[in-house]
Amino acid sequence: MGANHAVRARQRIDGRPSTRAREAGPKSALGQRRSEVLQLLRSCAEPLGVATTADRMGLHPNTARFHLDALVAAGLARRTMEPRGTPGRPRAFYRAIPTTEAELERAGAALLADILAGSWMHWVPQPEQAAVSCGQEWGRYLTERRAPYESIDELAARARLLTILEELGFDPVAERSQEGDRLVLRSCPFLDLALTYPQVVCGVHLGLMRGIVAELDAPLAVTRLEPLAGADGCHAWLSTVQESARSVHHPQESP
Numbered sequence: 001m002g003a004n005h006a007v008r009a010r011q012r013i014d015g016r017p018s019t020r021a022r023e024a025g026p027k028s029a030l031g032q033r034r035s036e037v038l039q040l041l042r043s044c045a046e047p048l049g050v051a052t053t054a055d056r057m058g059l060h061p062n063t064a065r066f067h068l069d070a071l072v073a074a075g076l077a078r079r080t081m082e083p084r085g086t087p088g089r090p091r092a093f094y095r096a097i098p099t100t101e102a103e104l105e106r107a108g109a110a111l112l113a114d115i116l117a118g119s120w121m122h123w124v125p126q127p128e129q130a131a132v133s134c135g136q137e138w139g140r141y142l143t144e145r146r147a148p149y150e151s152i153d154e155l156a157a158r159a160r161l162l163t164i165l166e167e168l169g170f171d172p173v174a175e176r177s178q179e180g181d182r183l184v185l186r187s188c189p190f191l192d193l194a195l196t197y198p199q200v201v202c203g204v205h206l207g208l209m210r211g212i213v214a215e216l217d218a219p220l221a222v223t224r225l226e227p228l229a230g231a232d233g234c235h236a237w238l239s240t241v242q243e244s245a246r247s248v249h250h251p252q253e254s255p
Helices: 003-014 026-030 032-043 050-057 061-073 099-123 127-141 154-167 191-196 198-216
Strands: 077-081 092-096 172-177 180-185 220-230 233-240
Touching: 032 050, 032 061, 032 092, 050 061, 050 092, 061 077, 061 092, 061 154, 099 127, 099 191, 099 198, 127 198, 154 172, 154 180, 154 198, 154 220, 191 198, 198 220, 198 233
Parallel strands: none
Antiparallel strands: 077 092, 172 180, 180 233, 220 233
């Protein structure tokens, strides 16, 4: 995809020029929820742990950790580990990096992301399928596990999927059309990278949604993802799964 097409694609989905062609504020680049986590870190004199961040933001701890680690990867926050003199996993604490320093680290993080995504495309066999599998694992991790023998119906699963995608910064909205049910993802937390390496980034996002649904063990499937399918964003298509077609182990679906 050429540079001009990439700029136009970003303008279609969020109405703004590409972040690589402008000085972006953190909210436009990160999405609303991750920007709110960053603002929380900036408002605190002391580093915050995952549990404290989750409590103040009203997030699941795994989702809070995901946003915090993403801020570290973006060069906007720094992670330190709690010193421990006893066995056990040390707790991680996070603090915001001052703006000037953050800009330098963010540029380095963007370069690293480009390198890794490009290497993935070049060296990983069947890179799109591998990206979907990777996304599925993260989708399961980010979804709160159900209690034993607890069941969830399709309607509740759709609502939970929307909530998690909202927390991750996708700004989703559910729509029903003549073609079927879909989620319109009106924002992409990694749009610049997705425009360059759609097989990797969009594959991860498809797998992410499938992993969420699989962990919920609900009669719902994410059948496909259409990147930048319209002026409103990307379209994720949903379908109802019959009970007889469901499996305890949820075998991997092809993208």
